[in-house]
Amino acid sequence: MADNAYDVIIIGSGPGGYVTAIRAAQLGLKTAIVEREHLGGICLNWGCIPTKALLRSAEIMDHANHAKSFGLTLDGTMKADVKDVVARSRGVSARLNGGVGFLMKKNKIDVIWGEAKLTKPGEIVVGKPSKPAVEPQHPAPKGTKGEGIYTAKHIIVATGARPRALPGIEPDGKLIWTYFEAMKPEKMPKSLVVMGSGAIGIEFASFYRSMGVDVTVVELMKNVMPVEDEEISKFARKALEKRGLNILTEAKVTKVDKAANAITAHIEDKSGKVTQITADHLISAVGVQGNIENLGLETLGVKTDRGCIVIDGYGKTNVPGIYAIGDVAGPPMLAHKAEHEGVICIEKIAGVPGVHPMDHRKIPGCTYCNPQVASVGLTEAKAKEQGHDIRVGRYQFNANGKAIALGEDNGMIKVIFDKKTGELLGAHMVGAEVTELIQGFVVAMNLETTEEDLMHTIFPHPTLSEMMKESVLDAYGRVLNA
Template sequence: MSSYDIIVIGGGPGGYVAAIRAAQLGFKTAVVEREHLGGICLNWGCIPTKALLRSAEIYHYATHAKDYGLTLNGTMSVDMGAVVKRSRGVSAQLNGGIGFLMKKNKIDVIWGEAKIAKVGQLVVTASSKPAVQPQVPPPKGTLGAGTYQAKHIIVATGARPRVLPGIEPDGKLIWTYFEAMKPEAMPKSLIVMGSGAIGIEFASFYRTMGADVTVVEVLPQVMPVEDAEISAHARKRFEKQGMTILTSTKVTKVEKGANSVTATVEDEKGAKRTITAERMISAVGVVGNVEGLGLEALGVTMDRGTVKTDGLGRTNIAGIYAIGDVAGPPMLAHKAEHEGVICVETIKGLHTHALDKAMIPGCTYCHPQVASVGLTEAKAKEAGYTVKVGRFPFMGNGKAIALGEPEGLVKTIFDSKTGKLLGAHMVGAEVTELIQGFVVAMNCETTEEELIHTVFPHPTLSEMMHESVLDAYGRVVHT
């Protein structure tokens, strides 16, 4: 029976990062993976969707070449097969890179499905789910089914799409993000149920590529977790692009045709209507993969379908830990990676701090991009803060105008008593890259005074961050 210091169940972002950090700290480490290294994020989520959205972005600029004084000879068309092939190729390249990192750090990869038989021991059986990417096969000599011992077992099994009764995805007419990422052909029309990051990114991709898109959201605003002002700006941009958005509306029934779906939707007043489209994407959230691991039999405490931890990855059962999506929201890859490091360093006995979820940035890579960190204006007021709010429009920034991206907004929220930065929210070009500046500022407990005295390079989009801070304190220059 092979024995390890740490075994990680799941080779996604949280799992493989935890394993690498464990190896760096001198632990004999193994990862159990049933499908593909890199998890959903690398293979079917974060990375391949960005490849798809990049293709859509290039297509958008090509079809608007005249706006930049350019003329393209010939016709523009979408080869969906080639677009998908590029996306899958990006994932395959990175998948292989994770395998290299495992080998480099002398981490054993055990292929199969794990169940914790008792504290300190797990049983691995052959995977019931074949690898989705067979072009990256397990290396020769890789470990497989058997019984393994470990002083510490970290559960990093991620999450899967939530399924609503009566609207179950069938892989043909009703898609999850798996099918939406590799369509055999471009649908002419599409219904997207749910306007969180997953739903709105796919809505943006398919609309840019020419599909007639309708988004149905049960809550009052599109992208519900975002600041209301940012959400409203994004909605106007989406609708200007031709997207139909129905908020405070729920899908009550779906009927399937030979090559179409008809959804019955109902608004908050009870009014009903039907929408017919070639395909439908169900993007109503995800649920943790907690089943079949033996956790309940061991008495591991659960919390709304995920594993409850103490903020350092520890469950109520000594020797068993959980990180990433399976450990609860926010279900983001960068949160999982950071949790993995904290968990392993806690096991090592290093001085660690629980992850402050209020400082985890969120990014949505639609067009326009949306990014945020910290409290929204409404949440800050609910928390009892008296706030100072700064805003700066993209139209006032030279770089944005030169890029042909004059529509957007940067918004900052401060505690008026202390100058503490409570939140930052952005919509517009490249804001997913800009947000990290405010994330660093919040982690360093920067106040408005330090931000006001910081010199931002010119000409850059980042100058809008500075101007937004200045605006909160009545010192804005360029509006």
């Protein structure tokens, strides 16, 4: 095989791309990955990982501010050094960025540095990287290939997504921020307006509130985190408002006036009344859109819909030999969905027996605000809408010994079962560490576990996980500790 010829070329080295490349190499396929900005993609460098580092700093700040409730006294005032907080976050990303490079070498995957364009099925041209959306652009790692023509029988597009901008409220990097700027402030603002209450918006709202910033969240829909179960959303809203967040739902930012060092957001409620809020910055968190431009998709006739590439259950597009995975292939736009989607795609290509399309009902969602929110499967409303006769179980954190001992007793777990079959249809949580707990229910759903299986599972004591079993017992009138 020629030096520039491969079995598989993957465009994009985010979680979907690099995991797919590793699985391809494990299956004996000659593999290359193309990257134009930074190994690890947005998730590792500017998304999932560095935001969690920021939120960890916020969590410690929250605990310190309530040290007296734990019988502890801190000398002096707890202050956040914004430069050090940001530096720690960037350091975490840098460490993992280097780890991806190591994994590419370990698995003998060629890294091609540049910007790829599909010229025909089985061929790409890699040119110099255009100016990136994110600064600074990482230099090409040692040992990478560069510009040229490369061929592969299978080409997988994994180019991810970028922040969506609303007309007239476009981010400018100074007063109107996306998550890129919000992640590395030069100084801590005194006030913020956050436009959008999805995972990105609420996580940044939570972080900045912990740092003492006056935060107003504006959400178009009826509830914050509108994809979540309504009961969980309402619980989370009360907890967030108790922490001092100002939350406006069924409202929209219609206009933003800019001054030298501040913005004034014009906010219209459902009745049409307009109010104005002045703040240091506005964070635009109204979603993301797939990076489908300048790839040559139109030339080859690859079908797209609403800014994403259309695929089947195995990542195949309508053009033979071209595939897509991750954010660029549509929602839910989550790193773990991208990884699993990529593994399904490459195993199908390699002819691995027993490969099944992804079941989107079993993809967990997590929001790392304070309190955390996590869910999988159908909400109560969706379950009813689909015609299920359901049983619903609930369990409050304030009845759990471990939660009380941790001083984290504000939370709730909710489970939804099909009354006839005992099938677990959905699980929804709000409270401390629920992003770690949710996987127990994901495994249960994947194994088609019934309520009886869960009731007969022994959970360790004292743990937060005990609440998972209690919520199941509650659905069947058998709760023990409430």
